[in-house]
Amino acid sequence: MKKRINIRMSGLGGQGVVTSAHLMAMAAAHEGKFAISNPFFGAEKRMAPAESYVRIGEEKIYDRGELVFPHVVMVYHPQVITMGKSYTMPFYSGIKDGGLIIINDDIELLTEEEKEDLAKKKVTVYYVPATKIALELAGTELATNMGMLGALAGLTHAVTMDGLDKALQDRFGKKYVASGGTATLDEAIKKKFAKKEMLLQKNLETIRRTFDEAEVYAKKNPTFAVNVS
Template sequence: MSKRFNIRMAGVGGQGVVTASHILSTAVINAGGESTIVPFYGSEKRMAPVESYVRVSDEPIYEIGEITFPHIIIIFHPQVITHGKSYTMPFYFGLKEDGVALINHDGPMRLHKDQARELEERRAKLYYLPATKISLEVSGMDLATNMALMGAIGCITGLTTIEALEQAVKDRFLGKGFVVSGGTAALDSVVERKFKKKQELIEKNVAVIKAGWDFAAKNGWDEISKAAKKAEAAAAAAKA
């Protein structure tokens, strides 16, 4: 049984929405899957609306472009909902029935009655992840908020692993061509300091990813991936 998720990410400038989409896409590929991404944003400034469209699957993907009817939406900042800071409004526009809305917030938000009704009619699952709080507690900074969300979505979809996400973070921040050793006795001191800082940054981001993943698993949000695994097991048993 194939697994395929069209994911629409919405946030504001400065939160690393585009970076997060690249890391998720790379992580799915690292885990043996397929993925395409398309970022969309206007003025490059803090708090300006940003969206990114990510397709992930365990089978080939032939589409690229805006995602109008997502299986999953990820809301990086509450203002996407409360202030309409999104290019796609309402924030859940096009969400498929039984879809998932992963929202960065400390607890359930009070939605307009029409929004709550429409989401209920679609049987949408609203998952509230305190991503910014997790980032602050685990890494001491709020800049890893996007990593908490990527950890959670990795757990929810089951199309990647923590190890694959970690490698994606390394690829993003170190670059595949970054030389960590050579023929000389030691790295140049400037490069060495730069590398150490990046290593610390990677470690903090990975720790936040794990915390986001664990939060999702603890709350049973990985039911999608569990259901897919059960269906695969049943199909395999039927063939045997």
């Protein structure tokens, strides 16, 4: 059976969760893989719960909609965990055995019960201070999603840096047309920089930093591997 990885991204409105899913799917397509991304959210406003799903595989993918059994769960904001701002409770509900959780923070957020539950399923929990890195390298928290994508790619190799670079060029370097709140967010990001070239450079630097750090982690932990199927 050919491999496929299912990714659930959970965050709050305005964090670029929808954009992240689009970029992952576009990066996969550039590498000759099949991919489908779709968002899931209620009120389209900042700080409201938002989710996106990405399915990447070596064969055509026909199912879409809510992703119930992910290999990877990405948490873009601590409140997804600490305040239950998630459409699935607990936030890691349905994660497959041997899966991966990526959390945007540098402090422990899980309870002892949650850690025990995940340990039974042999799930790896990886913390990455994506917002801090985005502020350091890009000068804006709007690049947080880039840091999260870098960590995802570095840990799973679901896509490469080259694929992400091409996806960024497609999304921000050309006449990409988005709708609704996503379009508004894209415009806010573009206005943060004087030139699109600067936007692309800063986003790529953010992705590269977290990609490299995640890849080092994966190499230093030889038993780590996302159980894709």
